[in-house]
Amino acid sequence: CHTSGMLTPNGKEYAQKIPREELTHLILKLLQAWKEPLSHFNQHHQELPDDSLSKAKQISSMVHELKTGVEKSMGIISNSLNGMTPSEAAGLSISNEANMMSDSDFIHCFRRDSNKVQSYLKILKCRIMPENSC
Amino acid sequence: MKQKLTSSLQIILLLALTAVSLTGQSYPGKPKIIRCRSLEKETFSCWWKPGSDGGLPTNYTLFYSRDSEEEIYECPDYRTSGPNSCYFDTNHTTPWTTYNITVMATNEIGSNSSDPQYVDVTSIVQPDAPVNLSLETKTSANTMYLWAKWSPPPLADARANSHVYHYELRLKPGEKEEWETISVGVQTQYKVIRLQAGAKYVVQVRCMLDLGEWSEWSSERRIQIPNGESPPGKPTIIKCRSPEKETFTCWWKPGSDGGHPTNYTLLYSKEGEEQVYECPDYRTAGPNSCYFDKKHTSFWTIYNITVRATNEMGSNFSDPHYVDVTYIVQPDPPVNVTLELKKPMNRKPYLVLTWSPPPLADVRSGWLTLEYELRLKPEEGEEWETIFVGQQTQYKMFSLNPGKKYIVQIHCKPDHHGSWSEWSSEKYIQIPTDFRVKDMVVWIIVGVLSSLICLIMSWTMVLKGYRMIAFILPPVPGPKIKGIDTHLLETGKSEELLSALGCHGFPPTSDCEELLIEYLEVEDSEDQHLMPSHDSGHPSKNTKMISKETDSDSGRGSCDSPSLLSEKCRECRTLSSTLQTQDVRDVQESTGGKTSWETQCIASEQKILLLNNETTKSSTWPAAQLPNTQPPMFAYHSTVDAHKITLNTANVNIAPVLVGNEEKRQSQYPITETVHNNMEKQREMENLHSKTDQTTAQVKQNRPNDKSPFLNPKLMDYVEVHKVRQDEQAVLLKHKENSGKTEKYTVPGTSKEYTKVSTVVDHNIIVLMPDSCIQHTSVSQEPAMETSPNLQQGRAEKNMSYCLTAPSECKRETSGSEYMDPSSFMPSFK
Numbered sequence: 001c002h003t004s005g006m007l008t009p010n011g012k013e014y015a016q017k018i019p020r021e022e023l024t025h026l027i028l029k030l031l032q033a034w035k036e037p038l039s040h041f042n043q044h045h046q047e048l049p050d051d052s053l054s055k056a057k058q059i060s061s062m063v064h065e066l067k068t069g070v071e072k073s074m075g076i077i078s079n080s081l082n083g084m085t086p087s088e089a090a091g092l093s094i095s096n097e098a099n100m101m102s103d104s105d106f107i108h109c110f111r112r113d114s115n116k117v118q119s120y121l122k123i124l125k126c127r128i129m130p131e132n133s134c
Numbered sequence: 135m136k137q138k139l140t141s142s143l144q145i146i147l148l149l150a151l152t153a154v155s156l157t158g159q160s161y162p163g164k165p166k167i168i169r170c171r172s173l174e175k176e177t178f179s180c181w182w183k184p185g186s187d188g189g190l191p192t193n194y195t196l197f198y199s200r201d202s203e204e205e206i207y208e209c210p211d212y213r214t215s216g217p218n219s220c221y222f223d224t225n226h227t228t229p230w231t232t233y234n235i236t237v238m239a240t241n242e243i244g245s246n247s248s249d250p251q252y253v254d255v256t257s258i259v260q261p262d263a264p265v266n267l268s269l270e271t272k273t274s275a276n277t278m279y280l281w282a283k284w285s286p287p288p289l290a291d292a293r294a295n296s297h298v299y300h301y302e303l304r305l306k307p308g309e310k311e312e313w314e315t316i317s318v319g320v321q322t323q324y325k326v327i328r329l330q331a332g333a334k335y336v337v338q339v340r341c342m343l344d345l346g347e348w349s350e351w352s353s354e355r356r357i358q359i360p361n362g363e364s365p366p367g368k369p370t371i372i373k374c375r376s377p378e379k380e381t382f383t384c385w386w387k388p389g390s391d392g393g394h395p396t397n398y399t400l401l402y403s404k405e406g407e408e409q410v411y412e413c414p415d416y417r418t419a420g421p422n423s424c425y426f427d428k429k430h431t432s433f434w435t436i437y438n439i440t441v442r443a444t445n446e447m448g449s450n451f452s453d454p455h456y457v458d459v460t461y462i463v464q465p466d467p468p469v470n471v472t473l474e475l476k477k478p479m480n481r482k483p484y485l486v487l488t489w490s491p492p493p494l495a496d497v498r499s500g501w502l503t504l505e506y507e508l509r510l511k512p513e514e515g516e517e518w519e520t521i522f523v524g525q526q527t528q529y530k531m532f533s534l535n536p537g538k539k540y541i542v543q544i545h546c547k548p549d550h551h552g553s554w555s556e557w558s559s560e561k562y563i564q565i566p567t568d569f570r571v572k573d574m575v576v577w578i579i580v581g582v583l584s585s586l587i588c589l590i591m592s593w594t595m596v597l598k599g600y601r602m603i604a605f606i607l608p609p610v611p612g613p614k615i616k617g618i619d620t621h622l623l624e625t626g627k628s629e630e631l632l633s634a635l636g637c638h639g640f641p642p643t644s645d646c647e648e649l650l651i652e653y654l655e656v657e658d659s660e661d662q663h664l665m666p667s668h669d670s671g672h673p674s675k676n677t678k679m680i681s682k683e684t685d686s687d688s689g690r691g692s693c694d695s696p697s698l699l700s701e702k703c704r705e706c707r708t709l710s711s712t713l714q715t716q717d718v719r720d721v722q723e724s725t726g727g728k729t730s731w732e733t734q735c736i737a738s739e740q741k742i743l744l745l746n747n748e749t750t751k752s753s754t755w756p757a758a759q760l761p762n763t764q765p766p767m768f769a770y771h772s773t774v775d776a777h778k779i780t781l782n783t784a785n786v787n788i789a790p791v792l793v794g795n796e797e798k799r800q801s802q803y804p805i806t807e808t809v810h811n812n813m814e815k816q817r818e819m820e821n822l823h824s825k826t827d828q829t830t831a832q833v834k835q836n837r838p839n840d841k842s843p844f845l846n847p848k849l850m851d852y853v854e855v856h857k858v859r860q861d862e863q864a865v866l867l868k869h870k871e872n873s874g875k876t877e878k879y880t881v882p883g884t885s886k887e888y889t890k891v892s893t894v895v896d897h898n899i900i901v902l903m904p905d906s907c908i909q910h911t912s913v914s915q916e917p918a919m920e921t922s923p924n925l926q927q928g929r930a931e932k933n934m935s936y937c938l939t940a941p942s943e944c945k946r947e948t949s950g951s952e953y954m955d956p957s958s959f960m961p962s963f964k
Contacts, residue, residue: 011431012501122500122503123499
């Protein structure tokens with residue numbers, strides 16, 4: 001996976017140890033890393049059946065929305081960070097590699113990364129707002 | 135025959151035998167040589183079987199001769215081989231010679247000898263079976279084989295057995311039927327190689343000398359072959375699971391063990407790494423498992439896991455198993471399942487089910503999010519109802535049947551990829567049934583009450599059925615007119631009738647004249663429904679009104695004599711004319727001097743419909759008709775008014791108007807009144823004369839000026855009273871005359887009209903009972919019918935009836951013959 005190079009916590013303890021800002025940063029980095037490959041995928045796979053295609057587009061937009069949402073909700077936090085640019089840059093370089101993946105690998109990697117993002121976000125949520133079903 | 139012979143023979147034999155047995159003595163039976171056998175070719179024995187001994191001690195002797203020699207020898211040894219045997223030892227045994235052997239049995243009486251047996255020693259050689267068979271399994275060079283050892287058969291003499299035996303071995307696996315026979319040779323041991331591992335074998339041996347026969351098979355020997363030793367079979371990895379997304383365990387299944395203890399090792403490597411590790415913990419999760427603790431668990435990496443089985447013979451690897459821990463999470467079932475019954479006010483009680491996530495799952499930090507699902511079914515039910523609950527840890531149940539017992543279970547799963555946990559242990563719910571009792575009580579009370587009511591009703595029905603029916607549907611009373619002699623009516627004599635009525639000068643005198651043309655409209659109030667839907671209530675309206683139609687026969691005892699009436703008929707006076715005597719006169723004049731009195735049965739109160747507001751008056755007329763004196767007066771007035779009105783306006787439905795004459799008259803007189811539109815009202819008059827015996831009362835219809843058909847001109851018709859029946863019903867014959875009026879009056883079935891006089895109102899007003907009133911139907915049909923309907927409607931009095939006289943033209947003339955014109959009674963009418 002093109003995101004394998006990123007250092008991400010591999011377990012609960014690690015994820016809990018990381019400070020919030022860093023975790024948020026990581027999430028955004030991940031989401032950013034997938035933005036370009038997804039759009040690339042959509043462009044180059046017009047031969048898919050319609051529902052798959054629409055699903056893929058939906059996923060792309062969801063990722064984008066999620067990224068925006070995280071940015072906004074963590075705006076207080078991420079303001080301090082000026083790491084957006086580097087992460088974007090990193091994302092770009094990575095995404096070139098992503099374009100060369102096979103379809104099954106692509107999907108496999110995306111599934112994993114989305115699961116990562118989900119888990120991190122959940123941890124973050126329960127850290128920030130513990131009273132809500134945590 | 136044959137049978138007889140045989141039977142006789144048997145008897146003889148029997149006798150002989152019994153004689154013999156009784157005596158008990160006879161010569162011995164014939165012995166028989168069973169066999170001769172040599173164990174080793176140097177000695178042999180013969181055995182015989184004795185025959186019957188004849189009851190006496192028998193000696194057996196064996197004689198033999200050799201080849202063709204004649205010398206007969208006796209058995210040298212009777213003992214060695216047992217009873218009834220002869221043993222020939224080496225001295226007496228000559229190979230390659232044929233012995234001729236016979237056995238003789240002797241007793242006191244006689245002797246008997248067996249058949250000779252020719253025996254060649256060499257041919258009867260059969261050794262005994264080998265002995266001491268032993269079996270053993272041995273392994274050499276990875277193979278297992280079976281060692282079999284035995285000993286040659288023992289011989290009687292102690293000399294070392296120098297004979298050479300050939301041996302044969304047979305074996306078979308315990309379950310099978312077929313023997314595998316192996317020729318061993320002269321060895322007394324043998325090695326069997328091709329063995330099924332793990333099978334039980336049965337082994338036997340036998341031997342043979344170089345000539346002769348095989349011995350018997352030795353006794354069986356059994357042996358169990360242990361499993362063949364080989365490298366272990368291939369293990370397989372069953373599954374890997376993580377209960378809380380922090381650790382995980384893998385289980386495998388061993389293959390065959392190849393007969394040796396086998397060791398299992400689990401080896402794994404992580405994605406992207408080359409290094410292979412061994413399972414950190416084989417014990418925690420039980421046999422054939424490997425437990426990865428937190429340190430060794432990494433997420434979002436794929437593990438490549440294999441199991442290796444090793445034994446002395448070798449080792450074997452399982453297929454690799456790839457697993458990413460994120461996707462293999464299967465939590466434990468939820469715990470602390472509790473039920474609480476809540477009883478809010480004003481609502482049905484409901485159950486709240488709460489539970490906790492499994493203890494190991496770390497839900498608090500958000501690392502693992504669980505979704506729950508519960509299922510429940512009634513205790514006796516078969517199917518579970520599954521309800522997805524989501525991430526909440528409680529559930530409210532509203533729709534449970536009271537009194538029933540339910541079983542409920544919960545399970546959970548991670549919200550992302552993963553599998554459902556096991557179902558939690560069963561929890562029983564018992565719904566309280568208290569409120570149900572109340573329902574039952576209520577229902578019981580309701581049932582009891584309703585049954586009581588039914589009983590009471592049926593009882594009353596039974597007892598007072600008739601009365602009740604009468605109460606609900608009162609019978610129509612007959613007319614009761616005071617002073618009327620029914621007999622007179624029956625007799626049908628008009629004169630008498632009239633005289634009885636007291637109408638001496640029946641044909642009205644001046645009075646009558648004055649009043650004149652009062653038409654009594656008799657309407658059948660009760661038949662209002664028959665009336666066409668003329669709106670009866672147009673009190674304001676001149677045209678319609680009242681009296682609907684004079685369907686009922688108008689009992690008009692008009693003062694007019696029949697002749698008069700007849701004359702009038704032509705006129706078709708309007709009521710107005712009749713109302714007023716003067717009017718009448720006028721009318722008469724106008725009409726030719728006819729005035730007709732018409733009696734009417736007055737039924738409807740509304741009848742009197744004055745053109746103008748006189749309606750009130752007119753309407754009262756019917757009321758007036760009721761036993762009241764009023765009406766007549768009223769009538770007069772009304773007639774006067776009516777007349778006026780009629781003069782003014784066109785149609786008016788005139789309620790029965792009293793004819794002035796009538797006033798004078800007894801109430802018995804039928805009064806005819808018509809409130810009539812002077813114009814062309816046409817009215818049907820009905821005549822009712824129930825009072826007047828059975829005379830036919832003429833019902834005359836005042837014919838208003840025909841010319842102008844008014845809206846609701848009421849046609850006063852003369853109706854012929856057909857006869858008056860005994861029961862005071864006046865049968866009116868309605869004539870329908872087609873006067874050419876535009877209006878049509880139909881006289882449906884008005885051929886006969888029956889009217890009963892219900893009361894006689896005051897002066898000369900006979901109130902007729904409404905008849906079945908075909909008549910009014912007819913009347914109703916007229917547009918002018920309104921009057922009649924009105925009349926009818928207004929009629930409150932049930933007793934009032936009017937028969938509507940079919941409008942008919944003044945057919946007085948035509949019907950003249952049948953009419954009984956009151957005027958006729960009055961000699962000097964007019």
